[in-house]
Amino acid sequence: MSQHTDIDLFVIGGGINGAGIARDAAGRGLSVVLCEKDDLAEGTSSRSGKLVHGGLRYLEYYEFRLVREALIEREVLMNAAPHIIWPLRFVLPHSPDDRPAWLVRLGLFLYDNLGGRKKLPGTRTLNLRRDPEGAPILDQYKRGFEYSDCWVDDARLVVLNAVDAAEKGATVLTRSPCTSARREDGAWICTTKDSLTGEERTFRAKVVVNAAGPWVSDVIQRVAGANSSRNVRLVKGSHIIVPKFWEGPNSYLVQNHDKRVIFINPYEGNKALIGTTDVAYEGDAANPEIADDEIEYLLAAVNRYFKEKLRREDILETFSGVRALFDDGQGNPSAVTRDYVFDLEERGDAPLLNVFGGKITTFRELAEHGIRKLGKFFPDMGKDWTHGAALPGGDIEKADYELFRETMKAQYPWMPRDLREHYGRLYGARITMIAGKATSLADLGQHFGGHLYEAEARYLVAHEWARTAEDILWRRTKHRLHLTDAEQAAFANWFDGMKDAA
Structure with missing residues (x-):
């Protein structure tokens, strides 16, 4: 085993939050190690709906601050990574059986105006019988709305953050789980083991950041031997990929009978990505799989609105991800907040920052806030810098x-x-x-x-x-x-x- 390498920050978890925190910290001049037990973005962060969005449906849960922050970040990220993030227009056919039209209009008005929108066009009302966007929609739906959000290649967003972190001096270790992290003489002694080569490395870190997503509680208890009063709710979201079945570049957002919304997005040129479900989950977070009832749920949501009927045989691929949401006590998985929460434990002069929740759209802000919380331990670190900084390849x-x-x-x-x-x-x-x-x-x-x-x-x-x-x-x-x-x-x-x- 190698000798200890002294560093400032040891980050556990190579998803979007961990990679974003490593990037932010490295750019402030801190010495950083990011370790990931599998591949970068192998868990939740490559299994999302691939959207940078404010979260239109969160308005119903009065998450106005969260939506506003996400809408502001949407513009920031469009400027930072215009190659992997681009605008989409979403068509929302209105069903009078679900939300009333005035409520949808009010939500879209707020969505247009909460976040200081500059680049994206605003909402417009559609006549689905006349406007071309309504061509694939069943004739019973006469009215619709069109609004803007953004697409993102989620896994590449994670990797580009890691690339930027490494180019600013961070060490990135993939397929290298943290096998132990213990407090010793006012610091953390952290050991990683490469699962492909068997190489072990040991680091002496001033602070550990636990950004392990669905495994955040496991890291707290098993690896660090610590405790937290915070809890996570594991929620599974599943998607299906089918051949694209409409003309044009726009996406669709449909309301289901249970008030959930389903995104139907163009994907990889000639395909469509459809999701997501929201199901309480208690299985293995590493290998979630779509259930039969989730497939039926997604197909039924699409077939309720579109003339062309999807069948199971049309499904080319499926994927499921497990989101670790901060447990705010809500019974309905769809109502659980997508906000993030930090838990800073300072026992033994060796701080542990645990990260709960979050969403892809607000990862940069989460990272910035997290590093600010550690400012007292690193009084000489640099200032906030990521707001106007391009991600690798985005400097066009x-x-x-x-x-x-x-x-x-x-x-x-x-x-x-x-x-x-x-x-x-x-x-x-x-x-x-x-x-x-x-x-x-x-x-x-x-x-x-x-x-x-x-x-x-x-x-x-x-x-x-x-x-x-x-x-x-x-x-x-x-x-x-x-x-x-x-x-x-x-x-x-x-x-x-x-x-x-x-």
Whole structure:
């Protein structure tokens, strides 16, 4: 076992909260280690609805502050990462059987005006019989509303935060669970063990941050041997992926009979992502699976509104994530707050900051607030800095992706448009780190199918901690949805051989 490495901050959990906290702290000049037991974003943070949004439905639970903060952050994140975050227009068919039209209009008015909206267009009323957005909707729904929110590649958002943290000096350890964390002489002695190589590393940290998401309580009790009066509620959200069944770039938001809302979003070009459910969960947070009744629930919600009826046979893929929400005592999982709560325990001059709850949209603000809470332990650290800072690849002219498209076209005229779009949307201005001085497709190396070339895979291994084929096919990218089983197997064989050769 290696000697202790002295650091300021040891962060447990490589989801969006942990990666955001590591980035914020490293940018203030703190020495940081981020450890994740699996791959970055392998848990909750790659299994979301992939939206940066204010949370329209939270208005019904009077979460006005949370919605306002999320709407403000929506604009901040659009500027920080315009390659992986972009506007969507959501069509909301109105059903008089559910919420009254005046209530929907009031909610959308608040949504338009609570957060100082600058970039996105506001709400408009639709005649679903006349306007093209109503074409796929059943004729019984005559009226609708259209409003703005944003799409995000959630797993890439996590990885880009980790990349930024590392480039500012942080050490990022993936597939390296924290096997122990104990207080000793006014500090934390934290040990990690790499599950692929067996390597153990030990750090002496001034402060530990527990951002383990669904495992936050487990880390408190088992790893740190501490206690907290805070509790989490585990809520499972499931999604299905089907072929896209409408024309146009817009998304849909439909109300179900139980007052929940379901998002139906364009996904990966010719597919649709539909979700989410909200189910109290008590199983293994590492391997949640969609249940039959969740599938029926989502299909029924869609089929209630659309002319084209979805069947189970249409489902291409499913995924489920477990959200660790702060337990505020609400019985209904949909009503449990999406706000975040910090629990700072200062026993033995070795502080432990536990992070409960949160949502992708407010991760930057959560990280900023969390590091502020630790300010008294690091009086010399830098000031808040992330509000106007681009994430890696997001430093494109005027944060305008359309302008960047033209730049890519001029820079790589030989590259097929859809491949340029793939690289642009995932890597933004860092496309040059993959394509480099290539002047033909052959220069990108072996082609594995779809848009997957050797150059991208090697970049992800070298710069984004991709350590298995699945890390590349499903979290760093979504190539898995575009490759045949045989192509995926061939890529996995190549990847394993590349690792062995290295």
